[in-house]
Amino acid sequence: MTLRLTCLCLLCLAAGMVAAEEEFTFDASEYEAEPFSFGGYLELRPTLSLLDRCAPAYELGHPDGGPGAEARYLLRAHLEGAYDGGDVYARLRTEADLLGGDSGGDAAFTLQEAYAGWQVNPYLTLDVGKKQVKWGTGYSWSPVAFLDRPKDADDPDLPREGFNMLSVDYVKAFSGSIQNAALTLAAVPRTSDINPDFGDTDGTSYAGRLHLLWDNTDIDLMAISGDSGPVRYGMDFARNLQTNLAIHGEWSTSPSEPRLTVAPDGTLRADQVSANRLLLGLRYLTEDDVTYILEYQHNGPGLSRSDMDDFSTYAEDALEQYRATGDTAALARARQLSRLLQSAQPLGRNYLYLRASMQEPGGILYLTPAITLRMNLDDASFSLAPEAVYTGFTNWELRGRAYLLVGEPGSEFGGKPGQTRFELMARLYF
């Protein structure tokens, strides 16, 4: 009896062990490549902004007073498609947004990318169509991204709309100190229908970049010239110094480009200036799994503190004039000029960007808390954004984030209306 029981126990144990061994199975044949693939995500992003009624930008928008808080939501469908047919491939990326909230609703559809490519041989590739081309090594800002739209300073990794272009890439690997080299040439047309927001005037611009992996350092040299904007040159680099430390940097220059400022009397000036932009940064991983990204940004043609004060003076005068006379003309012009100035990103001259994120604190897998500081060094105003991201549920990304803007009323961050903002985001990938 005891022997039978022992045998039974051993059998059960053996069966359990077999089951444990079989709990991990994997067969590569289940992952045959398909020529067409589709994917994307659905996103819901509600936000609540606590508004500062004394902020200059708020008063410009609400001269007769307004709400102290604003709730908004964004429902986004991000769709991606790809065709990989050997030497020929195609990419499609679209975004459909539904916006709603206290200030009304809106809907938008953006064709972010739609291009086809031909891998002529292992070295040469041709692409044609609407494509996002991201140059530069900076996280928060890329002054050498000549063919891209400005990054969203609050969310620099967000995909952005590309431009229509024809591009050629030639790449070659070597075995010496130059490990590989790649040359990219692109032609970007601009008409009223094609790339209407690429530069200022119609015509064709030509851009090129030479990439080298030289002695374990990424080095890029780039330039753009043509009808639609000023001539610009640039370079960037990135290198791992240790297993937990990497450095990067960018520099761009333009011999002459317009710099917009507003005089205290409301006169818009567009001076032609020589423009230099610089970014230096590092990424450091501590033993506690905290990643620091530190970047210094210098935006030569950006607004100085006195430029900001001049515009503030004009905006305050326009507001006083409206309140005294009811005349909306100066107020409307102040709003228009404010939008024009804000369209240049970054707005100011010198910034510090610091992001600290901790991977899986306390052993909690897939949880990444982070805090991001962006400071205008000229007026000492800053934004602080604590957040937590959780990706533990397969194909879900959950994020909670707050934005705190701190600064004097006339400063960049202190002048914005939404002094505190809370945001939740849920993304379901498919």
Add this chain to the structure above:
Amino acid sequence: MTRHLKLPIGLLIAAAVFGSAVAASAGEGDELLKQVDRKLEPASYESYRKLINVEPDGKRKEFVLFTVKKGHDKVAMLFLEPASEKGRSTLRLGDNMWLYVPKVGKPVRITSLQSVTGGVFNNSDILRLDYSKEYTVTGMKKEGGTTILTLKARTKAVAYDKLIMWVDSARKLPTKIECRTAANMLIKTLYFKDIKDFGGGIVRPARVETDSPLHKGYRSVMLFSGLKARTVKDEVFTLGFMAKMGTLR
């Protein structure tokens, strides 16, 4: 005078004999390490891997990866699953590593101690080069059918300062590897299990498991399938190709 010289000369001879023995042992060990590398996989290959992170409560997260490797120092990898990671690719050229995320749209440098998947495996585990490329053998001893190698990182750019590798002497395959700091602190242990014939003369463990005293209760498992010799052009291992990794499948 002669008597006075005897001791130093004796010591010199002993040191020379001991040194040459150590050198011979290290040379033999390095040769064994190269054999281990080639038994684990061909110098240039493609493979599919499933990486499973298991939490203390049994909850799992799985990733499916397509990998190509060429020579001693080139590895590229494409995420096939889950949907949230699909299209991501990583590239390693020697000590350089990059991550390409489709929504970000450009390769970003990463470091070997980070982890693109979370869990116990870090980037250097997932984008592993040949052991003999990154480590040199400083000690070797035999215990029955097992050879125990002590490995030291060749440069400071290598993720672990020291490895202790248990090798099945007959099969020339590792059974266990301890990853340690220079101060001999255990970071993680890799267990090689389930020896399988992949065809083409490749017979190796189909499963690698890892646990770590730094992640108590967690473990990660790597399953191999579709491992076969394949040589692709060097230009595949360039930043511009990271967005096109899917065309290799």
